[in-house]
Amino acid sequence: MVERFLNWLSLKLHDKRSIDGLLIVYIGDEKINKVAAALKLISDFDPVRYKRMRHDLNRIWVLTIAGWVARYRQATSTCELDERFVLNEGTTPERIASTIVHEATHARLGRCGIGYKEELRARVEQVCIRREMAFAKKLPRGADIGQRAEVKLNTLSNLSDAAMAERYYEGKRKALLYLGGPRWLNDRVISLHRWLHLRRLKRQDTARSRDPRN
Template identity: 50%
Template sequence: MKTSDSLTVDGLLVVGDQQEIDRVVQALSLIRQHDPIRYRRLARDLSRIWILAIPYRGQFSVGTWTCQLDQRFVLDKKTSCELIASVIVHEATHARLARFGIEYREELRQRIEQTCIRRQMAFTKALPGAAEAFDEADRMLNALPDMSDTAMAEQALAAEVEAARYVGVPEWLLRRMIALRRWRNRRLAAKSRRN
């Protein structure tokens, strides 16, 4: 984070390279302009937006109250600012739920994701030019994947490998990372079965 550019927007630190920051600032402007109440909430609930290579388009880190956005997603010419804003709204909803003490536990995951996607849909429905973002959120809501700990661990591993390849991690190191991660996942699964 120290080697990246940054800009503070309404108390929210945005970190990445300048081109990434510009796109995220445009997305934040859309939220502020078309849904000021939601914008004020997300500015309170998040401390920063960090653009970097991550396995998913966006994810929320509760330890740092950070909305992380994948730089490939943000920089892709096919990604509209409306879609970036939609993902920020989704991740900010995770932050809001966490502020209320709702943990991202296996038995609650499905309902939490449904809530976050519905917030995305409510935002994009009122946003001019966001039909594509609305349709995508609607498809996600109707086709949520298996969200068990085991399935999520496998999905995360595959996505992390792809992100690691993108940033140039050598194949020999990836093989070791995969083996170590699978070993760790098996141990966690065995431990949860015992409890």
Template identity: 50%
Template sequence: MQHKLHHVRRIDGVLVVAFEPVNIDRIESALRLIGDHDPIRYRHLVQDLERIWVSVVPGSVARFRRSDWTCDLDEPFVETATPELIASAIVHEATHARLYRMGFGYEEAIRERVEHICLRRELAFAAKIPGGIDNHDAEAILHSLPDLSNDGFARRRGEDFRAIFLRLGMPGWLAGFFVSTSSWLHRRRRRKSAGTR
């Protein structure tokens, strides 16, 4: 089924949306992998996520949007990653959804703990699939989290937006201008909202 410029398929109640139908096939393979190797986590996933949307995700390969209970997956990631990696990313983001449903947010003060929980769930799933991850690799991954502060997120998002603009053919000076202006506006809004509380 096609909706505007997107292709849409419902898989076990979760709406999967992508520009290319092959990406929906790749998501379906990843979901089947989760269902086959971790059925309990899969049942939680289909309860906690409304949709999986393949688009451009600046700053990450995946993210969870609480506003509409969506797991966003970065299109270049979906196009090149193995089903196992895609499944692991979905498990991670679905864990964010589960934590939100349990009343845990993503405030800066608890963000590192939340990411550790999601990463541990992702690694536990990865250990269940053939050729999965061993404990040594899992510990190394847990200790390699990036800067999870608001400023760290903003910096990575700016770098990724700049890379996207350049990939689309925008001159470097203009891409830099857009990113620095956006960053300045974001900081200004944060200061303003902090001052009104």
């Protein structure tokens, strides 16, 4: 409930612009310009994918996220882009476009009933990365994007629940530092999150052990 309220408040405080019916949420002209340029690349060079993406996504939100340069929020059909990634001088519109294609593929798979459970995670990521590679081949300057995607496909990191949780916590620490939080407070916040996560897992294990169907 608290997280839902904070998301609502953050949405109200951000700037918003609609591009072909797709809501872009951001703060700062540089962010919207780079995202708009990325969307134009998808529209110009892969119009079929662009049309499908506009159906699968409700909005693209540029904000600070933990652990990843982007992620897909199924509850709100949102592609979230980390603002540090978007604003980085080395991040081209092509890279942003490829990342949006990746997250939009998550959206498409979700609509087909394919989730992101641990046992499916590697296969899902492979599908999304292959979509990036296919998109890169259509871009005039897509060679670098295709190479990055191919390396990512061949070197998939550990995608277990435990590894994903640790990646999130480390990313959360960096995000809090980026936002100006004092290190001592950040460490305590991360410790609390990790403790709550482990407690939740323990309750789930206890519930499963008591389930007569197991």
